[in-house]
Amino acid sequence: MRRVGFGMLAGAIMLAAALLAPAQAQDTIKIGLLLTYSGPFADNAQRIDNGVQLYIKQHGASVAGKKIEIIKRDTTGAAPDIAKRLAQELVTRDKVDFLAGFVLTPNALAVADVANEAKVPMVIMNAATSIITTKSPYVARVSFTLPQVTVPLAQWAARDGIKQVYLMTSDYGPGRDAAAAFEKSFAAAGGTIVGQVAMPLQSPDFSAYAQRLNDLRPQAMFLFVPAGQQATALMKALAEQRLTSSGIKILATGDVTDDAVLQGMGDAALNIITSHHYSYAHTSPANKAFVEAYAKLFGDDVRPNFMSVGGYDGMAAIYRVIEQLKGRMDGAKAMAALKGMRIDSPRGPIEIDAATRDVVQTVYIRRVEKVEGKLVNVEFDKVENVRDPGKP
Ligand code: PHB
Secondary structure: OHHHHHHHHHHHHHHHHHHHHHHHHHHEEEEEEEEOOOOOOHHHHHHHHHHHHHHHHHHOOEEOOEEEEEEEEEOOOOOHHHHHHHHHHHHHOOOOOEEEEOOOHHHHHHHHHHHHHHOOOEEEOOOOOHHHHHOOOOEEEOOOOHHHHHHHHHHHHHHOOOOEEEEEEEOOHHHHHHHHHHHHHHHHOOOEEEEEEEEOOOOOOHHHHHHHHHHHOOOEEEEEOOOOHHHHHHHHHHHHOOOOOOOOEEEEEOOOOOHHHHHHHHHHHOOOEEEEOOOOOOOOHHHHHHHHHHHHHHOOOOOOOHHHHHHHHHHHHHHHHHHHOOOOOOHHHHHHHHOOOEEEEOOEEEEEOOOOOOEEEEEEEEEEEEEOOEEEEEEEEEEEEEOOOOOO
C-alpha cells in the first residue's frame, strides 16, 4: 500500500514538474557547470566555482529579466566518458543554454563534441590545451593556453643568458603543448634542450624524476604539471633532492607556483621564474577589489588563483551574452556575441579573438619572492596582446 502511495505521489510530482517546465524555461537561463568536484583535482574545481559564485554575488542572479540557474555536475577526475555523458544529460534533459567550467583538457575535448552537435555555447574556464577551441565553433575560452604562456618564458630565458634547459612536463595535452612550445621557441632563440621527460597524469612518482634530474644537473629546468596537488608534490620531490636553491634555475608555467598552493610550498619555491596570465598580487585597482571581495566571501587568508579568475571572467562573458541577446537565447547568436568580446578582467584586459574564439591577453613573467612574510608571484615583465601561437 505504502509503496503504491509513494509511486503515485512521485508520478504526480513528475507530471506537475513536466507541466511547469516550459513556463520555467522561459524565465530561466541554465548554465551547466562541469567541474572535477571530487578526486585529486577537486580543489581546482572549487576555485573555479568560487569565481563563479563571486561573480553572481556581485552582479545578481538575474540578467535581462531572466533568472540564472547554475546546474553543477561532477566530472570526477580526468574522465572524458563521464564528462560526455553528463554534458549530454545537461543538454537533452536539463536543456541548458550554456556548458561551462572544465578544469581538465580530456573532459573539455569530450564535451566539445556534445556542444557541437547540440549547438550549445561552451565556455572554457581553465582547460588549456591549444586544440580545444578548434574542436567546434561553439567553444570559446577565457582562460589561457599553454603555448600562449610558454613562448614568452622561453624567450625571456634565452634573453636572460640561459643556454641549456631540461624539460619536465605532464604527458597529456597541456604538458605536450608546453614542452613543444618551449623547445621550439628556445631553439629559435639559440638555446638547447639537453633532455626531456613526460610524466604520467595519473599518480606520477616525482621523486624518481627528481633523482634523474639530480644526476644530470642541467643549467636550468622547465616544468609544467597541473596546478594544485601535483604542483605541491613536484616541489616537495625537488626540495628533497636539494634541487631548489641549488644553482639550477627553475622555470615553470604559473600552474606550478599557483597562488592557491604557493604558500604551502615554503621557501623551496623562492626565486622560481614563471609565466602566466594571473597573479593575485597583480597591482591594479580592479584586482585589489577582486582579491578583497574574494577574501570577504571565502575567508581572510584565501587567495583567488588563475582558476578563480577563469570562473569569474567566464561568468562575465556569459552575462554579457545574455544582455546582448536580451535574454532570448540562441546558440549561434551567443557565439557571435562572444567573438571579439573584451572584458576588463582582474588580470588586465582580455579579448576573445573573433576568428579563433581563443583568449588574447597579457602574459606576465614573475619571480617567487617573499613579500611581508608571504610567498608571492611578483610580476616583473610582461608581453601584451598575446594570442595562442598554436593558431594560424
Ligand atoms: C588542463 O588539463 O588543461 C589543465 C589542468 C590544470 C592546469 C592547466 C591545464 O593547471
